[in-house]
Amino acid sequence: MKFISKDSRGFAISMDLLLALIPLTILLGMVTVNMDNMFYITEQTVFQSSIERVGTDAVDTLLETSGTPVNWEQTGNPSVVGLAKYDTTKKMPVESYLSPHKTNALQESYIQDLIGPKYGYYLKITRIDNSSVVVKTIGNNNTPPSSNITNVIKIERLVVTSNLEIEASLEGIIRATGEPRTYTTSFQTNDIYVASYDYWVLVINRGYDAASVDVNANPVVTESEIKHDITEVKKQINETYLRNQTMLLDNIVSVRGRSTPGNSMDVYIISAPHGTPASDISLENIAPMKCRFEFYIWVKG
Numbered sequence: 001m002k003f004i005s006k007d008s009r010g011f012a013i014s015m016d017l018l019l020a021l022i023p024l025t026i027l028l029g030m031v032t033v034n035m036d037n038m039f040y041i042t043e044q045t046v047f048q049s050s051i052e053r054v055g056t057d058a059v060d061t062l063l064e065t066s067g068t069p070v071n072w073e074q075t076g077n078p079s080v081v082g083l084a085k086y087d088t089t090k091k092m093p094v095e096s097y098l099s100p101h102k103t104n105a106l107q108e109s110y111i112q113d114l115i116g117p118k119y120g121y122y123l124k125i126t127r128i129d130n131s132s133v134v135v136k137t138i139g140n141n142n143t144p145p146s147s148n149i150t151n152v153i154k155i156e157r158l159v160v161t162s163n164l165e166i167e168a169s170l171e172g173i174i175r176a177t178g179e180p181r182t183y184t185t186s187f188q189t190n191d192i193y194v195a196s197y198d199y200w201v202l203v204i205n206r207g208y209d210a211a212s213v214d215v216n217a218n219p220v221v222t223e224s225e226i227k228h229d230i231t232e233v234k235k236q237i238n239e240t241y242l243r244n245q246t247m248l249l250d251n252i253v254s255v256r257g258r259s260t261p262g263n264s265m266d267v268y269i270i271s272a273p274h275g276t277p278a279s280d281i282s283l284e285n286i287a288p289m290k291c292r293f294e295f296y297i298w299v300k301g
């Protein structure tokens with residue numbers, strides 16, 4: 001018994017083909033949707049990778065180089081900015097050891113030139129042992145990126161730096177012999193440095209009865225301020241005493257004291273960013289400290 005006549009066979013084949021095409025059409029539709037998602041994900045991945053590459057290159061330049069020229073902080077005009085301390089003996093940067101002078105001289109435009117105009121950024125350096133102590137913040141109006149900024153890349157590194165810089169010292173040299181004696185050292189300044197830093201004399205006294213400290217023949221610490229029972233004296237150097245020409249020039253430090261044999265004294269010349277309070281001028285703040293370096297970067301809207 002024939003259920004399908006010869007005239008109906010074409011119709012049956014067409015129905016079979018149609019039924020077969022339905023799942024194929026659904027499958028192709030699903031593939032098309034997934035392809036769109038895959039293209040979107042790929043595009044986003046490439047986009048994120050591009051931002052991350054720019055940020056990583058910028059951080060590597062900041063932390064692993066001293067910039068071009070290596071003494072750009074003395075002129076305030078870097079071709080390429082870098083923060084690594086420059087070892088003048090080895091003629092090379094000390095990677096991830098940030099120069100306080102370079103960090104203090106860092107300006108927003110220097111980093112913007114490094115990453116290009118289409119990116120926004122925010123940089124924050126804080127102490128590892130006390131995150132409330134901020135060494136430096138710069139970029140994006142000195143605040144972290146807001147939640148409405150998308151595709152923010154964060155790059156974090158461990159660095160070493162200090163709040164202050166020792167410019168010159170007479171450490172382990174001043175020893176009482178019973179007779180007055182003068183000790184000298186020097187440090188350099190120019191107009192950029194004098195405009196950016198306060199300079200301090202820090203005296204650590206171990207029994208000296210009297211001593212004075214002069215800078216370029218100008219009295220900074222007088223004899224009456226140092227007594228055998230006073231262990232520490234800190235005095236800010238009047239900026240008019242300092243050399244402030246375009247080129248770096250020497251400032252002569254003279255320490256003259258007298259005491260009984262066996263007593264000693266250390267004298268340091270310290271630079272600190274303008275406005276640093278006297279309470280922060282200490283050997284503890286001079287010592288290098290571990291810090292967290294956080295760099296955020298995103299594409300500007």
